[in-house]
Amino acid sequence: MPTLSKRIEHFTDSVIRRMTRIANQYGAVNLSQGFPDFDPPAALKDALKTVAEGSIHQYAVTWGAANLRQALARKQSRLMGIEINPDTQIVVTCGSTEAMIATMLTVTNPGDKVIVFSPFYENYGADAILSGAEPIYVHLNPPDFGFVAEELEAAFRQHPKALILCNPSNPTGKVFTREELQLIADLAIKYDVFVIADEVYEHIVYEPHTHVYFASLPSVADRTISCSSLSKTYSITGWRLGYVIAPPHITEGIRKVHDFLTVGAAAPLQEAAVTALNFGEEYYRELQEHYTRKRDFFLKGLDELGLKYTTPQGAYYVMVDVSEFGVSDDVAFCEWLAREVGVAAVPGSSFFRGNVHHLIRFHFAKNEETLQAALDRLQTLREKVQKSWKQ
Numbered sequence: 001m002p003t004l005s006k007r008i009e010h011f012t013d014s015v016i017r018r019m020t021r022i023a024n025q026y027g028a029v030n031l032s033q034g035f036p037d038f039d040p041p042a043a044l045k046d047a048l049k050t051v052a053e054g055s056i057h058q059y060a061v062t063w064g065a066a067n068l069r070q071a072l073a074r075k076q077s078r079l080m081g082i083e084i085n086p087d088t089q090i091v092v093t094c095g096s097t098e099a100m101i102a103t104m105l106t107v108t109n110p111g112d113k114v115i116v117f118s119p120f121y122e123n124y125g126a127d128a129i130l131s132g133a134e135p136i137y138v139h140l141n142p143p144d145f146g147f148v149a150e151e152l153e154a155a156f157r158q159h160p161k162a163l164i165l166c167n168p169s170n171p172t173g174k175v176f177t178r179e180e181l182q183l184i185a186d187l188a189i190k191y192d193v194f195v196i197a198d199e200v201y202e203h204i205v206y207e208p209h210t211h212v213y214f215a216s217l218p219s220v221a222d223r224t225i226s227c228s229s230l231s232k233t234y235s236i237t238g239w240r241l242g243y244v245i246a247p248p249h250i251t252e253g254i255r256k257v258h259d260f261l262t263v264g265a266a267a268p269l270q271e272a273a274v275t276a277l278n279f280g281e282e283y284y285r286e287l288q289e290h291y292t293r294k295r296d297f298f299l300k301g302l303d304e305l306g307l308k309y310t311t312p313q314g315a316y317y318v319m320v321d322v323s324e325f326g327v328s329d330d331v332a333f334c335e336w337l338a339r340e341v342g343v344a345a346v347p348g349s350s351f352f353r354g355n356v357h358h359l360i361r362f363h364f365a366k367n368e369e370t371l372q373a374a375l376d377r378l379q380t381l382r383e384k385v386q387k388s389w390k391q
């Protein structure tokens, strides 16, 4: 038999998605893969019903239906404070997962270096391998996940082609401050580097923190590729609608890659999503309040259980420190937790470069009853650790 490609030897399937399968296998409350168990807005579901009855069932324009791009350009120009041309600066993709890999394939050559903050969303590791790029990791140091400016500049000195920034950050919940972003921007300009900004949690930020769009900083829009999606903002992770916003000459390249990767995102879903993009400011305020309540509810539960964690400033994840249980194999611990305690988390090591095995990630994009069920099960954690946790 011929052998399979070398490229697939260097990464595994997603640990996040594997944890969902393990959660299903053991009937665990699934706080691993981050997606809501509540419905998207009723107006959006209604729009989908109307579209289903209509005649938009064939391919949309490859880089996105015109009305969706126009709605996106209106909303994002307003928020990002830059003028976005829907005809030349947007590519609608199959989730921001495709936005990221299409961007990586467009801006990097095999062997190019790319700066990645660690911990990082696990897709970036695979994106780097698929595009042949070599990550240079810069640490975000627990428990507050700050970075050291000298370490970052040392990474820039290695002539990277791009830097990947996830802000608000998955998995840490860190929201980069304007000062931190400015520092990154200054270095990107000084060393002539692209910035690929994954901003899918742009609307999930907890007061007093605020989200600063990277492209909104002075003089960096021309080297910034902003990737985001409708998944988290409108609770439609299964619709797989994402997008890239970039200067025209970069967008042109990404459109070509996107064309041959997927042809395009689902046309009826693009049509329905226009409704969501036209929601007023009120929607985003309510979304923020909705997630603030969930965060506070879940963190209070963790406090009552005496578990240590880093308070998330944005996104819907919390990193919990399990070192008190003597965990040195967090993958085994998460499998044990799903099986014996009935709650699924993602082992922190799948996000870190290096030897970090004392953190696990829960997400709280769930109804309060689901979160309560998880907290109830976690009541038995200490007793069960005594009884049956062995590495």
Ligand code: GLN
Pocket (backbone or CB within 6 Å): 016, 017, 032, 033, 034, 035, 097, 170
């Ligand atoms: N972004 C989500 C997470 O980190 C979902 C990942 C995925 O499966 N695409 O859990």
